[in-house]
Amino acid sequence: MKSIYIALLMGFSLVATAQNKIVGTVSDKDNKALPNVIVSIPEIHKETITDVDGNYVLSNLPNGTFKLSFSFVGYATKLISVTISEKEVVQNMTLEDNIIHMDEVIVSTAFNKLQSQNVMKVEHESVKSLQQKGAATLVEGLAKIPGVSQVSTGTSIGKPVIRGLSGNRVLVYSQGVRLENQQFGEEHGLGLNDAGVESVEVIKGPASLLYGSDALGGVLYFNPEKFANPKEFKADFSQRVFSNTLGSNTSLGLKSSTENWKFLVRGSFNTHADYQIPDGDRVTNTRFNETDLKTGIGYSNSKFSSVFRYNFNKLDLGIPENGIGKQSTSHSTIYPKQAVDNHILSLHNNFYFKNSKLDADLGYIFNDRSEFEDSNAASLHMKLRTFNYDLKYYLPKFGKLETIVGVQGMHQTNTNSGEELLIPDAATNDFGVFGTVNYEFGKNVLQAGLRFDNRQVSSEAHGIPGNEGYFEAVDKSFDSFNASLGYKMHLADDFTLRLNIASGFRAPNLAELTSNGVHEGSNRYEIGNSALDNEQNLQTDLNLEYKSSHFELFANGFYNHINNYIFISPNGNVIDGNNVYDYVQANAKLYGGETGIHFHPHPVDWLHYTSSFETVIGKKDNGSNLPLIPANKWNNTFKGEFEVKNWWKEGFATLNIESTFAQNNNSEFETRTNDYTLLNLGLGGKITFRKTTFNFNLNANNLFDKTYVSHLSRLKTDGIPNIGRNIVLGINFMI
Structure with a gap:
């Protein structure tokens, strides 16, 4: 299967067309350049960071209208729509101070909005922050999020609980696909390790519209x-x-x-x-x-x-x-x-x-x-x-x-x-x-x-x-x-x-x-x-x-x-x-x-x-x-x-x-x-x-x-x- 997949990708590479790109400079309200700002287009998995002069380049982009995100600790995250229809688009950005929190793009609700723009309240937590709280396992870390608990068997087996619902009533997605691992059993854990996981998003409430059966809780x-x-x-x-x-x-x-x-x-x-x-x-x-x-x-x-x-x-x-x-x-x-x-x-x-x-x-x-x-x-x-x-x-x-x-x-x-x-x-x-x-x-x-x-x-x-x-x-x-x-x-x-x-x-x-x-x-x-x-x-x-x-x-x-x-x-x-x-x-x-x-x-x-x-x-x-x-x-x-x-x-x-x-x-x-x-x-x-x-x-x-x-x-x-x-x-x- 893997060899077929690589062959398909190589075939697509031969038909690659001319390269579009977005360039620009990111600065603060005093016009001071901001290095290390994360600039990304979440919809197409493109990301870069600004250099010491606040400059960035995103290359190899398709035509269309996409959401361009600028995020940096201590500043309010900006998410804007950018239409790419020419070889080079210039998009400069000014970020404003916001020292209390950093807004995140939400992936689980389909429209890829910032949490502040999202209709549904979704909890977003980085795995790094959960590890900083000393959690031994991934589910133990999740239980630190308000509204989330765990049914535990010692330290090894944990099953997430969202607002009192657990087991098959909570749907788990990993790598973009629903996880199926005999989760009906009380002694059956998730079988997921926090290594290689960037973050978790928690929808607290029925999400059957987007995910079907088992997303009731x-x-x-x-x-x-x-x-x-x-x-x-x-x-x-x-x-x-x-x-x-x-x-x-x-x-x-x-x-x-x-x-x-x-x-x-x-x-x-x-x-x-x-x-x-x-x-x-x-x-x-x-x-x-x-x-x-x-x-x-x-x-x-x-x-x-x-x-x-x-x-x-x-x-x-x-x-x-x-x-x-x-x-x-x-x-x-x-x-x-x-x-x-x-x-x-x-x-x-x-x-x-x-x-x-x-x-x-x-x-x-x-x-x-x-x-x-x-x-x-x-x-x-x-x-x-x-x-x-x-x-x-x-x-x-x-x-x-x-x-x-x-x-x-x-x-x-x-x-x-x-x-x-x-x-x-x-x-x-x-x-x-x-x-x-x-x-x-x-x-x-x-x-x-x-x-x-x-x-x-x-x-x-x-x-x-x-x-x-x-x-x-x-x-x-x-x-x-x-x-x-x-x-x-x-x-x-x-x-x-x-x-x-x-x-x-x-x-x-x-x-x-x-x-x-x-x-x-x-x-x-x-x-x-x-x-x-x-x-x-x-x-x-x-x-x-x-x-x-x-x-x-x-x-x-x-x-x-x-x-x-x-x-x-x-x-x-x-x-x-x-x-x-x-x-x-x-x-x-x-x-x-x-x-x-x-x-x-x-x-x-x-x-x-x-x-x-x-x-x-x-x-x-x-x-x-x-x-x-x-x-x-x-x-x-x-x-x-x-x-x-x-x-x-x-x-x-x-x-x-x-x-x-x-x-x-x-x-x-x-x-x-x-x-x-x-x-x-x-x-x-x-x-x-x-x-x-x-x-x-x-x-x-x-x-x-x-x-x-x-x-x-x-x-x-x-x-x-x-x-x-x-x-x-x-x-x-x-x-």
Whole structure:
């Protein structure tokens, strides 16, 4: 496949036409040249930086109208439309001071707007900033974002939760394609490593209009790292160590680009021993090892651009079963354990026409998951193969009206080869078609869309009727129409309102339709229901933002009503000592929100104070509580920025106080959880020693070694606390 792909690219290179380019100078309001400003056209993956005189050049550009972005720390990001119809376009830019935040271009919502211009409120966070908070894994870092939590099994397995919804209700995108990795299982993590990931965008609310089934609760959109700028070669090495788990995370990356070709490769290895709780004991078999490889090749000319990426992730995960058992600092997993190989191949293509554009994304994911009970023979072995396609056509812009129409689909097969079956052999086919428009008038923006989806699920019968492990054959078709409507307006110069109303849906997964046996991860006998209907929801979101040069305030509120919410409920029977649970449906509602401030006092320009509070309540229509609803959380951070002569640049020191409230709104098969407060410290910056420059960060998480239990910890039922004090040191060198 790769040789065919390269041959195609070489064929396109032979028909490359004359080169267009944009040139210009970037300066501040005093007409002082600004070096190192990032100048980019996100739609076509073009980027450069200004030189010492503030000059920049973007070459090899297609004809058409594109969004040109100028971003630099300490200045307001500018995003303007530029029409390229001649060989050279001159575009100078003046940036204005904005020391409180840097605006980002949002990729996950299709129109590639700055967050300040976007109709939908989307949280954007760089992976670098999450690592600076001392997160050991990618999902642990995501849980630092207001409105996002994680269902955790120790430190190795984490599943994201967005406003109380998790599992198949949260869709994950990596490399531009939807990730499929048996995510229905409580003990099945994402299988993504933060190495080679640039940033994450979080859509908190139904995004079925853009992404189809499984985006009912929201979307996590991981942006891969960028290629090097033209005619550059870059190499970097990073190392992080973790005191609590005696862990290590090592990463090495190489990338280079010409005017037309781009290459990158990154390898990383992550290894941890059992995590330690505050009394000094280690939680047996929470150790894990992870190997990750990411590589990419890109080509572009004035008519066409293409990027091929490949990610291989290999996980060796211990499954904690006996709680506090034999103490060990070994990194080698023991039984029971999981072995997961995950392959993601993606091909992103842009075709440029005179006044329009076609995006064609193709993806292939192969998830090979094995579970070993007490020998090298896999008791559970599932192979999930998924092919995705996503075609979007950007129609010619008509005044202030932008329009996108698209077709998306998926073909997926699951096969079993182990002694046990968790879900049967099956095939799933998705097809969706949608259209969305964005209209700007003055400082107001209106966005609307409509979509139709069909999902077909067919599974094979297995086993003997009436016995454990029997799966009846299922042949089901699920249809859904969904719509969204969003409005953004300025109530005042610095005061913005966003109001969004959207519907979403989720087709029941194979476990919910077909289960018949003991789910070892949950210690219960689960019985599926082939008569389940779509989950269908309607959510209203209100976002208010106030931003000035020294103060930010935001308040997000939501109300989410879900028809046919799927959950498991005990039926009172016991099979082989396990309580029996049925998959059933009922209407449900979730409501709550997030609020926060960011204060940057003048004239104490080096000091930042941020505070956020988040809450969500989830109930069935009969008044009983939904499971896996995170506790209320109040987060406060003091951050100081500084420089020490010429050897310590971009320095920062942070004090974080994370207060989690008691969760008394537990479902019938959960226990209540007490409140707790954690204190976290951070220190870092860019150090120059002689001719060597490197970035470092030092964190002390749970500084006072507090004993606590998270409400969403899967080890809570055994009374096992979460991780104790953890000192994290990270260093990154540009080679």
